[in-house]
Structures are given as C-alpha cells and as structure tokens.
Amino acid sequence: MSDLKLVVFDMDGTLMDSQEFILMGMARGIEAAGHAKLTDGEILSIVGLSFSAAVAALMPGLDRIENQRVVDIIQQTFFDMRAELGGEVNTPLYPGAREALERLHKIDEILMGVATGKARRGLDHAYKAHDIEHFFITSQTADHHPSKPHPSMLHQALSETGAEAGRAVMVGDTEFDMEMGRAAGFSTIGVSWGYHPVSRLGAADVIIDDFAELGAALSEIWGG
DSSP states (O other): OOOOEEEEEOSBTTTBOOHHHHHHHHHHHHHHTTOOOOOHHHHHTTBTBOHHHHHHHHOTTOOHHHHHHHHHHHHHHHHHHHHHHOGGGGSOBOTTHHHHHHHHHTOTTEEEEEEOSSOHHHHHHHHHHHTOGGGOSEEEOGGGSOOTTSTHHHHHHHHHHOOOGGGEEEEESSHHHHHHHHHTTOEEEEETTSSSOGGGOTTOSEEESSGGGHHHHHHHHHTO
C-alpha cells in the first residue's frame, strides 16, 4: 500500500467565499436569458454543479437546446463580470484556509488537489487571485468531467497522483461533494461554513466548523 495520502478540496464555499459573485452572476445570466428571477436560496442550492446540471435543476422544464442557450448566456455573464468587477480577486479565502493549506503542504506524504464545479478558466482566475495554485498537484474542473456528484473528477485525481481511494479525503461544503467522495471511495469531510446547511451533509464522515479543526479530522479518518 502506498504511503501517499490525498486531500481534495472543493473551491466555492469551501476554500473561497464566492457567494456574492455567484449570486450576482447567476441572477444576471438568468435575467439576460429571459427567465424568471430565482431566490438566493434556490441559486445556492445548486452551487458545485456544472452550469448545465445547475440550469437543469433550477429550470427542469427546459429542453436541451434552451438549456444550452441559458448556459451559454450565464457563462458569458461570468466572463463579463470578471472583466468588470475583478471576479475572484474580490472573493476572499475563508479564514484559516491558507494556513491550513500551508500546514498540509509541508507534510511530504500528503498531496492536495481541487475538484470544482468551476470551469478551468474560473479556477485559473481563483488561483491567480489568491496565489494558491502551487499547493495543488491535481486540479479537476467541470468543463472536463461530468457534473458532481459523478466521481469522474476524483478518479482522475487518483490517476494523476498515484494515491489510493482508501487513503483519500474529499473536503467540501455541499451534498454533491459528499456524494461524489463516497462514490469514488473517498472519506469525506463536510464544512459547516459553506452554501449547503449541515443538514444536507449527511454523507460526511466528519463535519468541521473551522479550518483549525481540519488536521484533527484528517487524523481521525486516517487513524492518527
């Protein structure tokens, strides 16, 4: 058995507080597409899904062609907002996130990765804005995989790192992260500060309320 351990993080709602940016982008995009306004709660309920899956969940009556039209408009809206507002530059990391990444990065047998509902372009913006790309050995995005909770992103992360699923942990804030982790054979850590209430994180092995608790949670999962 390999000594390598893998910790894969979700981005929005887990490492980075992008709630305002997501709500604004989705609301503007849906309005531009000519569809009825949605509540903040409805929008936050689909954070973590790919745009196509998110639109299908929010507006299940759309046919494939209309779904794609709305997705294209929303994607363009986020692109325009990055140019207008700076995008991820103005979406802060959660308190303690950088320190937690730095601590894990110093441990030779622990590798880290990201599995996000963002497109690669959005993840690149986040990496550049916060100078965190160097922490991660593998980065999986929604434009190269089926939407969460399909385990494709985590399977690819295992392939790229050589880690084994039994030594891997998915850290996220949504039920989609927890379900994806379970489907890939990962252990799961849910965070309470994200976009889904703790009541939706039932598949989590451990739930933490602060990044300071991450090390202890990983030790619990890995048996010390």
